[in-house]
Amino acid sequence: MAVHLSFLLIFTGLAGSHSITTVSKVSVKAGEEITIPCLYDSKYINNVKYLCKGYYRFSCSTEIRTDSQSISEKFSISDDKIQKIFTVTIKDVTNKDTDYWCAVEDIGRLDDKKYFQLPATGGTPSVSVDRQEITGFKGGNININCYYRNFGVMKWCKLGRSCVTGSSGSIDGTGVTISESGPGVSTVTMSGLRTESSGWYSCVKEDIQMPVHVTVTDRPTTTTPAMTRSLTTLTTRSLTIVSASAVNHNPVSADQALITVQGEQQSPSHHLKSCGIRLSVIFIVMVTLFIWFIFKRHKQRKVESSATTTAEGEVRYMRNTSGEPEVSCGE
Template identity: 55%
Template sequence: MQLSLLLCSLSEMAVTLSFLLIFIILKGIHSITTVSKVSVKDGGSISIPCLYESKYINNTKYLCKGYYWTYCSYAVKTNRPSSGKFSISDDKIQRIFTVMIKDLKERDRGYWCAVEINNGYDAGKPFNLSVTRGTPSLYVDHQEITGLIGDKITIKCHHLYPGEMKWCRLGSSCVTEPSGLIDGTAVTIDRSVPNVFTVAMRGLRTESSGWYLCVQGDLQMPVHLTVKEKSTSDQEPTLSLTPACEVPTPSFLTSFTIRLSLLVLFVMVTSFILFMVKKRNQTKESSATTLVKHADSFPNKCLYQEGFLLCLLCIWNLFSSLIRRYSHCN
C-alpha cells in the first residue's frame, strides 16, 4: 500500500516536472525570434539573426549546436565571439545578436539561438539548416545590403519551386504582392521574372536598417540592410553646362572699354585729318574754275563721309555683338 502511494506520488511529481519543463522551454522560445529553416549550399556560409527581448540586453548570448535543446552544446558565445567556424556579434540597440557559420556541411543541421539566464533556465529558439550540394531552394545574391537615406534598394530572392512568397522584417510585419509598407518604408514586389521574387524598398530611412526575410513556406533567407546618410560624394551628380546667360566679367568689360576707346580715338583723329584736308582745299586759288573746285572737293568730301560712316558702322557692330550676347538675359 505504501509502495503504491509512493509510486503515485512519484508519477504526479514527474508529470508536474514535465509540465514545468515544457513551460520553461516554451517561455524561452517566445523570448527569442529567429528563422525556422534556411537552405544553404555545401561549403558556403550563412548569417542568422536572433532577436531577443529588451530584458536580455546585458545577458550573454550564444549559439548552441544540436537538434535537441537538452543535448546541444556551446558553439560560440558573446563573451568569446569567435571560434574558427563560428562567430557572433550583439547589436544591443536593435536587440539582435547575429551568428555566422562558415564552411557548412551536411551535418550542420540543428542549432539554437540562446540567451544565458542568471539563476534560471536559459532561453533558446531552434533553427534548422538544409545543406545541399546543388542550388539552394531559396537564396539571395547578397546577405548584406547597403542603402542611402531617401534612396531605393532592390533585393532578388531566387526560388526553385513555385509558391507564395513574402518579404518580412524580423519580428515585424510582412508584405506580399504587389506592394505595402513595413515600418513606414514603401515595399514593392515584382514576380515578372520566373523563379525570382524581386523586392524594391523606396524612401529609405535610418529606421529601415535591420534584418529582413525572404519567406517561402517554412523556408526563410535573412537579409541585412544598413541605411547610411548621404555623403558629399553620394550626392546627385550635377552637369557642368555652359550657362545660358553670363554676367559680363571684369576682364571682358576691360577689353570692351579698351576697344571702344581706341575706336573713338581713331574716329577723332580721322575726323581731324579730314577736316584739315577740307580746309586746305578751301584756301586754293580763287582763280580756279568752279569745275576744278568741285573735282577737287568732291573726292575729299566723299572720303570724309565714307570714313565717318565706316567708324559709325564699327561702333554699331561692336555694340550689336554685345547686345546679341546678353539680350536673352532680360
C-alpha cells in the first residue's frame, strides 16, 4: 500500500513540489495581462525555467523557455538569479488561459512544476490592484490599494515568507498596516522600507491572490541650477570671509564661517531680490562717482581759469609802474 501511494505521488507530480513556490489562483479581467512570479530553490539557479500550459502535469505544453531565442507575442519570461525568482507575463488573457505550471527543467529526473490557476472574468476581478509594480525609497512608505468583491479577511503576504493577517504586523523588519479605505478597498501601508523589503507580495482574499512587486531604492539627490548658483555664491563668500580675516589678522573659526554661510542660505527668490538691490546700489554709486568726477573737473577748470586771469593782471600792473607802454599778453 505504501509503495502504491508513493508511486501515485510521483505520478501526479506532488513529489518535490516544495522546491517551487507561486500563487495558487489569480483572477484577471479578460483582455488584460498579468505577471506571475515563481520562486525556486537555490539548486535550480542554473536550470532552464519555462511556462507550461494545461491542466495535467505530464501533458501540459511548453509555451516559453528561458533558453529560447524565439519571441512570443503572448508570453514573456525572465529569470532573476539573485532573487531566485523567474516571472512569466501572459498578455490578452482569455477564458482558455486557465491552467498553467511554473516549471524547472531537471535533467535526469522529472521536471519540477508548480500549478496555478488563472480564471478570466468579463467583469471586475475578485481581487485586483492599481498596478503590479510599486517603487519606494529606503526609509520611506508605500501604499497599495487591494480591491476585492468578496467578504473575508484581507492578508498581505510575501512570496515564500510570512503574512500579515491583522491590522498591523511586520515582514522582514518592515512595518505593515492594513486598513479599510472604503467599501471593497483595503489599503496596505509598508513603512520604514529597507533593501530587504524588495520582492514579490500578494493581496490575499480567501483563495484568490494578486501578486505585486515592490522595489526599494536609494532616494535620489537632485541639484537644481538655482541651488548650484546659491552654493557657488556661498563658497565665494566663505572664501572672502577667510581672506578678509587673514588680512586683518583676525582668525575666523570654522564654526563661525559655517554659521555665516548657513545664515546666508536663503531661498532663490531672496537671492534674486538681493541681487537686484545690489545692482541698484552699484548703479547709484557709479552715477554718484560720475557726477562727483564731473563736478571736480569743472571746479578744477574754474580754478585754473581764475589763476590765469590773475597772472595776466599782475603782468599789466608791473609794466605800468615801470613807465613802459602797456602790452597785453598775446598781442
